[in-house]
Amino acid sequence: MSTNERYTILKDIIKIYLPEDVAIEAVSEESHFINELNINSAHLVDIVLDVEDAFDIRLENEDMDQMQTVKDALQIIDNKLS
Amino acid sequence: MANRVVITGLGVCAPNAIGLEAFTKALKEGKSGIRFDAQLRELQFGCQIAGEPQLTDEIISRYFAPLQLRGLNASGILYGVIAGTDAWKDAGLAINDNETPDWDCGIIFGTGILGVDKFRESIHLVDDKNVRRLGSTAVLQTMASGISAYLGGIFGCGNQVTTNSSACTTGTEGILMAYDRIASGKAQRILTGSCSDSGPYVWGGFDAMRILPRKFNDTPEQASRPMSANASGFVPGSGAGALVLESLESAKERGAKIYAEVLGGCVNSGGQRAGGSMTAPNSIAVQRCIEQALENSKIEKSEVDSINGHLTATAKDPVEIENWSAALNRKGADFPFINSFKGLLGHCLAASGSIESVGTVLQFKEQEIFGNVNCNEIHDKIGALVDASQIPRKTISKSPKIIAKASFGFGDVNACVIFKSFSD
Numbered sequence: 001m002s003t004n005e006r007y008t009i010l011k012d013i014i015k016i017y018l019p020e021d022v023a024i025e026a027v028s029e030e031s032h033f034i035n036e037l038n039i040n041s042a043h044l045v046d047i048v049l050d051v052e053d054a055f056d057i058r059l060e061n062e063d064m065d066q067m068q069t070v071k072d073a074l075q076i077i078d079n080k081l082s
Numbered sequence: 083m084a085n086r087v088v089i090t091g092l093g094v095c096a097p098n099a100i101g102l103e104a105f106t107k108a109l110k111e112g113k114s115g116i117r118f119d120a121q122l123r124e125l126q127f128g129c130q131i132a133g134e135p136q137l138t139d140e141i142i143s144r145y146f147a148p149l150q151l152r153g154l155n156a157s158g159i160l161y162g163v164i165a166g167t168d169a170w171k172d173a174g175l176a177i178n179d180n181e182t183p184d185w186d187c188g189i190i191f192g193t194g195i196l197g198v199d200k201f202r203e204s205i206h207l208v209d210d211k212n213v214r215r216l217g218s219t220a221v222l223q224t225m226a227s228g229i230s231a232y233l234g235g236i237f238g239c240g241n242q243v244t245t246n247s248s249a250c251t252t253g254t255e256g257i258l259m260a261y262d263r264i265a266s267g268k269a270q271r272i273l274t275g276s277c278s279d280s281g282p283y284v285w286g287g288f289d290a291m292r293i294l295p296r297k298f299n300d301t302p303e304q305a306s307r308p309m310s311a312n313a314s315g316f317v318p319g320s321g322a323g324a325l326v327l328e329s330l331e332s333a334k335e336r337g338a339k340i341y342a343e344v345l346g347g348c349v350n351s352g353g354q355r356a357g358g359s360m361t362a363p364n365s366i367a368v369q370r371c372i373e374q375a376l377e378n379s380k381i382e383k384s385e386v387d388s389i390n391g392h393l394t395a396t397a398k399d400p401v402e403i404e405n406w407s408a409a410l411n412r413k414g415a416d417f418p419f420i421n422s423f424k425g426l427l428g429h430c431l432a433a434s435g436s437i438e439s440v441g442t443v444l445q446f447k448e449q450e451i452f453g454n455v456n457c458n459e460i461h462d463k464i465g466a467l468v469d470a471s472q473i474p475r476k477t478i479s480k481s482p483k484i485i486a487k488a489s490f491g492f493g494d495v496n497a498c499v500i501f502k503s504f505s506d
Contacts, residue, residue: 016149042218046152049217 006055006077010070013050017043029071047073055081084265088504090338091173091326093165093275094440097133097319098426100141101168102444109441109452110477114303114426116317125282129294131302133319133428134280135161156197156223159232161322161433162277166191166233169324170273174338175237183240186270186332190260191230191324192245192252193276194432197223198283229277241269249491250392251349252276253323253435257499258347260327265346270332275324278433285318291361293396294318306429307456308393308422309403309464309473316394319428323436325443340504342446345379345484347499348372358494362398365405368496372409372488375498383410386418387482388451390442392490393422394429400463402490407467415469419480425455435489435497442487446503449481 007029015024019038026037033039039047044067048059051073057080059067067073092102097115099105107113115133122130137160142151145164154160166189170177178184200223207215222228227245234243242263248255253276260272278284288294295315298305307313333340350371352364376383389406393399406420407413423438430437445451453476460470481503488498 016152043149045218049215 001081003074003078007074009054010051010073010077013047013054014070017047027070029069029074031070032068033070051077057081085267086330087261087264087327087344088330088333089325089341089344089443090328090333091169091175092341092440092443093168093170093172093324094322094437095135095161095164096321096323096427096437097135097430100135100137100164102172105441106444106448108426109423109444110448110450112426112453112455114455116302116305116428118299118302122282123299127282127286127289128292128296129289129315129318130299131305131317132280132285133317133430135321153217153219154223155200155203156228156279157199157281157320158193158196158277158279158322159223159229161320162191162193162229162275163232163236165275165277165322165324166273167236169275169326170237173326173328174336175271175326177236178238180238183238185240187237187239188241188263188269188272189230189234189239189243190246190256190272190274191233191276192247192256192432193226193229194247194249194252194278195284196226196228196279198279199281200224202283233273237273241272247432248495249493250429250431250434251489251491251495251497252432253437253439254487254489254497254499255349256436257325257327257344257439258349258497261344261346264327264329271326271328273324273326274436275322276433276436277322278320278431280320284320284431288318304456306395306425308395308424308454309399309461310457311459311461313395313397313399313461315396316424317428319430319434321430321433321437323433323438323440325436325439342443343502343504345381345500345502346375347497348374348378349495349497350374351496352494354494360494361492362494363490363496364494365401367494368402368405368490369409371496371498372406372486375486375500379500381484381500383412385484386410386486388419388445388485390438390485390487391420391422392488394424400461403464403467413467415471417468417472419451419472419474420468421452421454421474423452425457439487439499442485443501445482445485446501449479451478451480451482453477
């Protein structure tokens, strides 16, 4: 799976959690989940579970703490899959 | 001087119909919502039939955003949000999308137990040492007040947002709690109602108590037989009913349509004394509840035109009729009209009081008393007190002025509310 494909899958996961006033086009690799995309911390918990299911990986507590931006998430996924 | 309180919105998600129009038609025509339930057979229940609202993905998607549906596994929340949203819109109220909550609007929406299927899912994950996989909504779906929390958030209510729970009295009790809050000037509008989950984990305990009918698995529509000679237990049901109660002043100011006035009522308990127990009512308390409901509403016993009973189709139906007759001091052809919607709905438990109150109030608008089903042969003890003409077996044309609605619940708890056709 290429990084690009992973990014597409991740964006699909994020999409459903975006508040009404944030469009999917606004999501970039640099986006901060909570501060920029206005995703609340409870939903971040669910994004982690969706990521686990989509990539068949397991995220530990420290991974979750580090997962601040979309790029962080991609990095974590890359590390788990490599 | 207490504020007058009126009903300006109704919503319902019932076993025999979803939405007001379909529900009105179903009650009028005696359409049953009781069906065979394959899951109950698979699980070897004695009673393999139930009254469950027939939801589809299409209906659900009209009330919930995709995000709200993520991991949602609580049928009571589906029913409650559907009924609540319909009542809110029916009252002509807008969804508050300001940043400021509507301080005058509140929610009192009850349940017996919420999110049972979600709780089961969670128990399995926890037992598998997988608590980390519960997700963010396990708590929200299983806390009793989950239903009022969902509704309060959707509408942006800033007054009291709470959930009451008193077994099968819940829905009727909620109407009186909303009435009190508006009458005393603490709120202008309250969305009140109740919901009850579907499924074997809710209904199993009742099957174990052997109070559900077991001989109608092949003829489900005939199973629920309130007031009949061969009533053999209540059919388990589920769903939600919702009513918007509002101060008359606010309703007039908004130019809202008014279904009926809530004159007041009474809630009490028999204290599980004098024949009352965890599962049976103390008749003295039931009679006192009805009498005080009338007193509080300043209505004479002779003024009651119609009763919508609790009448679950168990051996207790004749006792309930005796209590109405004693409390109102009326019998024979002088007894008010009386009906039970449980013949069509089954017993929707915590949701019964609100679903049946919605039906009761619709009778004012339709100028009809909806008929009883499965009651061709009236129970002897009931027939001895009530003339058959007062137990309509078909919907009849009649404009009631005063209708009494009562619900009774496990724990020996009672509620009786008095509705009046609206006039200024």
